[in-house]
Amino acid sequence: MKWIFLEAGHGKGVADAVGAALKRKFDETIAFDSDNSNDNAMNLINAVENHTEIKLFLYDSDDIKAVKDSIPAIRTVKGTASFHEVFVTEDGALYAKNLSNEKERLLKTVIKK
Template identity: 50%
Template sequence: MHWIFFEAGPGKGVADAVGATTKRLFDDTTKFNPDETYSNAMDLMTHTENSTKIQLFSYVKQDIDEIRQQIPPLATVHDTSLFHEVIAKPNDEVYAKNKSDEEE
């Protein structure tokens, strides 16, 4: 696995693009259907789910709490802000690069 970190800022990854598209979809849904009322996020999601191929999910706090209980305690790795790339090998070795042109 290679994880390459880009500079901070908007529009740098797939998640940002999906998030922006979803926000625009929700904005357009409310803008072009001014007589509709949405009492909660689920109403809005239900109304827009046939307008996109993006799969929308809703989670309640209990769902998140259950997942958090499954995650082991994690330790802080100092100086990660200096990393440009992280490489995880199948043998559980992990390497970090400060510059992309460094050797592993």
């Protein structure tokens, strides 16, 4: 597994493009139908979903709690804010680089059972 962090302020690809497209749709819906109050998120989703091919879902706090409860407890790794790249090898060793052109350094070895 490898994760490469991109510079702040630069597009991150498809996810950012989808988010930007939805923001524009929501803005347009509110601007062009200002008489409709859209007093909750579901009203706004209903107003937008027929004008986009992006599938929209609404999750409530119980859904979010269920996902949070399913995630195992993890500890932070000191210095992660400066990492450019993090990866894990098949044997469970965790490596990181602060710069893309530097040699990776071992952060932690996970013993598999």
